[in-house]
Amino acid sequence: MKKLLAWPLVAALFLSGATAFAQGMIADKYRAEMLPRFVSYVQIDSMSDNRAEWMTPGQEKMAQFLYDEIKAFGFPTYFSKDKYIYVNIPSNLKTRKAPKLGLSAHYDTTPDIIGNGVKPQVIKNYDGNPIVLKNNHVINFKSDPYLKNMIGKTIVTSDGTTNLGADDKAGLTIIVTLLQTLAENPKMPHGPIDIVLTPNEDVGRSAERLELEYYHPDYAYDFDGGVNGEVVIANFSADRVVVTAQGVNGHQSYAADNGYLNSVKPIADLIAVAVPTKFLPNHSRGDQGYLEPHHIEYDPVKNTHMVDCRLRYFDPEEGKRYLQGIQHTADSLQQVLGTKITVEITKQYENVAYGVKPEALGLLTAAMKEAGVTPKTQKERAGTTSAMIMAKHGFGGYTVFTGQNNPHAFTEWLSEEDMFKAYKVALNLVKQVAQMNATK
Structure with missing residues (x-):
């Protein structure tokens, strides 16, 4: 049987x-x-x-x-x-x-x-x-x-x-x-x-x-x-972070009186403060994330400078800290320099896990x-x-x-x-x- x-x-x-x-x-x-x-x-x-x-x-x-x-x-x-x-x-x-x-x-x-x-x-x-x-x-x-x-x-x-x-x-x-x-x-x-x-x-x-x-x-x-x-x-979660500084046209020689505002310095200062060297991908491995200023663009018609940043992370809390640092720096620079600064965040991809x-x-x-x-x-x-x-x-x-x-x-x-x-x-x-x- x-x-x-x-x-x-x-x-x-x-x-x-x-x-x-x-x-x-x-x-x-x-x-x-x-x-x-x-x-x-x-x-x-x-x-x-x-x-x-x-x-x-x-x-x-x-x-x-x-x-x-x-x-x-x-x-x-x-x-x-x-x-x-x-x-x-x-x-x-x-x-x-x-x-x-x-x-x-x-x-x-x-x-x-x-x-x-x-x-x-x-x-x-x-x-x-x-x-x-x-x-x-x-x-x-x-x-x-x-x-x-x-x-x-x-x-x-x-x-x-x-x-x-x-x-x-x-x-x-x-x-x-x-x-x-x-x-x-x-x-x-x-x-x-x-x-x-x-x-x-x-x-x-x-x-x-x-x-x-x-x-x-x-x-x-x-x-x-x-x-x-x-x-x-x-996989990494990924955000695209675009920070834009709005300049005001005018003759630089009379900027003290005519309202002229430079749009380059806010972006340069933001990168220096919010993206220290230790945040760059060169110092990231394993489960560590990174923040990288990928490229800067100038629009002469709108008189704006923007920095396009790449943010990558496994730990959502780490990603949140990077974003908070950028937003806090942008707010502080806007107050100090008088330049309008906007931060736009786009979710590019998410951890499939x-x-x-x-x-x-x-x-x-x-x-x-x-x-x-x-x-x-x-x-x-x-x-x-x-x-x-x-x-x-x-x-x-x-x-x-x-x-x-x-x-x-x-x-x-x-x-x-x-x-x-x-x-x-x-x-x-x-x-x-x-x-x-x-x-x-």
């Missing part, structure tokens, strides 16, 4: 193993699609710009390219007026309801470094020697110890005159290849899936015009992480282990699309590795193998969530 009872379990294990094997075969089939797709993406200029009213022409071109490619897969796809790309895939499960899986990535690249005219260099069977790029940029084991793991494998760099744009075109490649896989294998079981590809992540605005009608999953995962196995389970479901990490861990990946959880001293969605809409998601390394630099590079493993993780997430029962 015991032997007879064991047979259903054996059969179930066999079917589970067969399913995993079949899914592995499917994944291997699409690996060849990924590198050419990535190379084509990085050659499209999609730098964001904080000075733009909304988005840059390059981002619009990138968005249109992605939309045309994705729409051809046949899934319900919505291209919003704000250039978000939403894909809403209905469940193909016949007998039950599963929770909704959400995946995201961003298609802009950082404005902090040249990102147009990218000339990707594909290095196959990497030999372990230093990689010398133009303008004396070098990628080697000293600067990138993880590079040692790439000997004999394929990596991609820029030519050294630009960044590469793997942040986050590796994430785009993973998600679009997943969509292709689901479209060409319609019998693969899956629950409902929401996908969003966003603009303006690198200027902190990727959730600003997000439409929850098209993206509101039960479990969200953002493909915008770094090396193999990396999972961001917590405040808004994820307890079982979300277990799902991701199982998906990674099935892909042969060892999860490495960490806190991220940065933010992603998930963190921006958390700030605006109150639900967070873990950030998953994509194979990008040393982003926002001329020496940025991509591991093709890690990108493929991340795709396998995404594929496994589809399966993991499809095996759950919806609670609503």
Whole structure:
């Protein structure tokens, strides 16, 4: 009798193993699609710009390219007026309801470094020697110890005159290849899936015009992480703090009588008082936050000077102290100098740890282990699309590795193998969530 009872379990294990094997075969089939797709993406200029009213022409071109490619897969796809790309895939499960899986990535690249005219260099069977790029940029084991793991494998760099744009075109490649896989294998079981590809992540605005009608999953995962196995389970909270001093025109030689007010000194004094050297990112590591005056602008028409500051923190109380210091200094300087000073605070992104479901990490861990990946959880001293969605809409998601390394630099590079493993993780997430029962 015991032997007879064991047979259903054996059969179930066999079917589970067969399913995993079949899914592995499917994944291997699409690996060849990924590198050419990535190379084509990085050659499209999609730098964001904080000075733009909304988005840059390059981002619009990138968005249109992605939309045309994705729409051809046949899934319900919505291209919003704000250039978000939403894909809403209905469940193909016949007998039950599963929770909704959400995946995201961003298609802009950082404005902090040249990102147009990218000339990707594909290095196959990497030999372990230093990689010398133009303008004396070098990628080697000293600067990138993880590079040692790439000997004999394929990596991609820029030519050294630009960044590469793997942040986050590796994430785009993973998600679009997943969509292709689901479209060409319609019998693969899956629950409902929401996908969003966003603009303006690198200027902190990727959730600003997000439409929850098209993206509101039960479990969200953002493909915008770094090396193999990396999972961001917590991240900086981020505020943009803009302090503006309003000058009054007049001839400086008669300022004692004509009401002339200088708008430079209040900003200079505020930086000196409210942002001492110890607050700068150079003196911050681990869980410590920082406050940095990022840039100063002068508007000759309005006669204003402004300083645009970046505030980052894990501890909300630390963030509050920084903000109180800025406001107190601004109020004091306004009283002493007579110059009108305003402080404007914009929440850019929030710690995702405040808004994820307890079982979300277990799902991701199982998906990674099935892909042969060892999860490495960490806190991220940065933010992603998930963190921006958390700030605006109150639900967070873990950030998953994509194979990008040393982003926002001329020496940025991509591991093709890690990108493929991340795709396998995404594929496994589809399966993991499809095996759950919806609670609503």
